[in-house]
Amino acid sequence: MDTIALANYLFPNVTTTPEELEARFPERNAPEGAVITRMAPSPTGFVHLGNLVQGLISERMAHQSGGVLFLRVEDTDAKREVPGAVEVLISTLKHYGIRFDEGVTVDGEAGDYGPYRQRQRADIYHVYAKKLVEQGDAYPCFCTEEELTRMRELQEARKVNFGYYGEYAIWRDRPFEDVKAAVEAGKPWVLRFRSTGSVENKFKFTDLVKGVLNVTENDVDQVLLKSDGIPTYHFAHAVDDHLMRTTHVVRGDEWLPSLPFHLQLFRALGFKLPKYVHIGPLMKMDGTSKRKLSKRKDPELALTYYKAEGFPVSAVYEYIMTLLNSNYEDWRKANPAAPSDEFKFSYKKLNPAGALFDYAKLCDVSKNEIARMDAETVYALALEYAEEFDPDFAAVLKRDPGYAKAIFAIGRGGKKPRKDLATWKDVKPYMGFFYDEYFVSEGFPEGFDRAVIRAALEKYLAVCDPADDASAWFDKVKAITAEIGFAADMKEYKTNPDAFPGSVADVSTFLRVAVTGKTNSPDLYTVMHLLGSERSVGRIRKAIEDLK
Numbered sequence: 001m002d003t004i005a006l007a008n009y010l011f012p013n014v015t016t017t018p019e020e021l022e023a024r025f026p027e028r029n030a031p032e033g034a035v036i037t038r039m040a041p042s043p044t045g046f047v048h049l050g051n052l053v054q055g056l057i058s059e060r061m062a063h064q065s066g067g068v069l070f071l072r073v074e075d076t077d078a079k080r081e082v083p084g085a086v087e088v089l090i091s092t093l094k095h096y097g098i099r100f101d102e103g104v105t106v107d108g109e110a111g112d113y114g115p116y117r118q119r120q121r122a123d124i125y126h127v128y129a130k131k132l133v134e135q136g137d138a139y140p141c142f143c144t145e146e147e148l149t150r151m152r153e154l155q156e157a158r159k160v161n162f163g164y165y166g167e168y169a170i171w172r173d174r175p176f177e178d179v180k181a182a183v184e185a186g187k188p189w190v191l192r193f194r195s196t197g198s199v200e201n202k203f204k205f206t207d208l209v210k211g212v213l214n215v216t217e218n219d220v221d222q223v224l225l226k227s228d229g230i231p232t233y234h235f236a237h238a239v240d241d242h243l244m245r246t247t248h249v250v251r252g253d254e255w256l257p258s259l260p261f262h263l264q265l266f267r268a269l270g271f272k273l274p275k276y277v278h279i280g281p282l283m284k285m286d287g288t289s290k291r292k293l294s295k296r297k298d299p300e301l302a303l304t305y306y307k308a309e310g311f312p313v314s315a316v317y318e319y320i321m322t323l324l325n326s327n328y329e330d331w332r333k334a335n336p337a338a339p340s341d342e343f344k345f346s347y348k349k350l351n352p353a354g355a356l357f358d359y360a361k362l363c364d365v366s367k368n369e370i371a372r373m374d375a376e377t378v379y380a381l382a383l384e385y386a387e388e389f390d391p392d393f394a395a396v397l398k399r400d401p402g403y404a405k406a407i408f409a410i411g412r413g414g415k416k417p418r419k420d421l422a423t424w425k426d427v428k429p430y431m432g433f434f435y436d437e438y439f440v441s442e443g444f445p446e447g448f449d450r451a452v453i454r455a456a457l458e459k460y461l462a463v464c465d466p467a468d469d470a471s472a473w474f475d476k477v478k479a480i481t482a483e484i485g486f487a488a489d490m491k492e493y494k495t496n497p498d499a500f501p502g503s504v505a506d507v508s509t510f511l512r513v514a515v516t517g518k519t520n521s522p523d524l525y526t527v528m529h530l531l532g533s534e535r536s537v538g539r540i541r542k543a544i545e546d547l548k
């Protein structure tokens with residue numbers, strides 16, 4: 001077969017040579033050890049936690065090494081494309097601190113290695129497709145859908161591997177005349193790779209996360225170009241990652257089965273192989289077994305979920321870092337105020353089987369994260385959330401920013417800050433009682449005589465004085481406790497609980513429920529102080545009425 005003639009026949013308009021492309025996209029002038037990597041999403045409109053995980057790993061690997069992170073849009077499947085998906089992806093990732101140095105941007109493209117949208121690179125792919133045909137490494141296949149279906153059925157009946165290989169690869173060795181006749185008859189064709197691999201052979205391959213893999217050779221003549229001339233992912237990624245001078249391909253391990261084919265492609269194209277970093281999927285516990293997070297079953301897979309739930313962006317970031325590198329948490333404890341990129345991220349610590357997503361742990365990380373913020377920041381972020389998801393509450397927060405910030409300041413700072421908030425959604429239930437319109441009472445705890453509760457509250461009203469400091473105030477609470485026959489001294493109460501109907505803690509709870517409506521609240525003295533004497537007294541009076 002005259003493969004040069006075949007190549008010219010199939011690609012008459014391709015005049016550019018691979019050498020010209022090599023010259024147009026030269027090796028990058030990057031420092032030794034710099035990682036050049038990319039995110040290469042398909043614009044389907046759904047941005048999920050996996051994107052963020054992959055983005056974060058890529059971003060850290062690139063920027064920590066003085067390298068480059070670029071965004072390439074893999075839009076070869078026009079059917080799956082959702083308008084605006086790229087913009088959503090870019091802005092979402094940016095929101096989470098993932099910054100691209102080049103590639104597709106909201107207003108176009110930046111960088112010297114473009115175009116960065118695959119559909120605009122057809123000419124480039126065709127140069128290499130032609131080269132492969134010239135070398136005898138690729139050939140056109142005119143099989144119809146029906147023929148391919150029949151092939152599959154036959155393979156099923158014979159219980160052999162599926163795919164276009166061996167005797168099933170009916171266009172592999174057809175003479176040039178047959179190709180011409182088929183083209184002239186207007187039959188559509190795809191370009192296939194001519195594999196010389198055998199499933200009998202295995203070889204070793206080292207992936208940076210998975211370690212040494214025992215890989216079986218590929219014997220299937222896979223499709224390189226579809227009948228519309230658009231490449232498959234396999235072919236496109238080989239050409240793109242080579243010409244964009246990618247040093248590390250960080251991608252999901254669902255691509256591992258295609259790796260043997262990709263290795264063949266790089267070899268046939270004469271490209272230097274990048275390093276591969278195949279990351280496991282995000283897993284979660286389902287009962288006692290682990291499973292992959294699923295788009296259908298798990299709302300927490302979508303990134304929009306975290307925004308709607310009110311997790312601070314920085315908390316999601318922190319959580320993912322703890323998921324990826326188990327030593328991140330200790331580092332954070334030792335460096336509470338350090339910017340996260342001072343942490344030395346290592347792909348070597350990634351779990352090859354995939355990270356285990358744990359909602360409770362996320363909440364924990366988020367509580368710590370919010371506890372590290374100052375009241376100003378908490379106010380600003382809680383307000384931003386409320387403006388989008390609870391405008392009435394936002395209006396309340398804005399009515400008196402100083403008051404709201406003073407509330408947020410309770411228990412903040414210091415060695416052991418309060419950790420009441422995991423999400424911005426928690427803010428209203430946590431502090432709503434500070435505003436009359438949101439005040440509701442959970443009711444007094446069971447097991448106490450209502451007349452006794454009332455007596456305690458009445459006694460409190462008789463002695464309370466807004467000028468009291470915290471210790472004078474507490475002395476009064478203890479005095480009331482003793483007067484109603486409860487234990488004012490906790491130690492004494494603990495050694496002999498049966499001797500008393502209750503303790504000073506219970507009396508505090510009576511007051512707390514009267515004032516906040518809840519059995520749990522931040523420091524009661526501070527709360528009353530902020531609410532102001534008039535409002536606190538008013539609420540206690542109202543509680544006394546209700547107890548009658």
Ligand code: GLU
Nearest residue numbers: 040041042074237250251
């Ligand atoms: N478009 C592919 C995907 O979304 C990219 C895989 C890769 O990063 O190479 O899965």
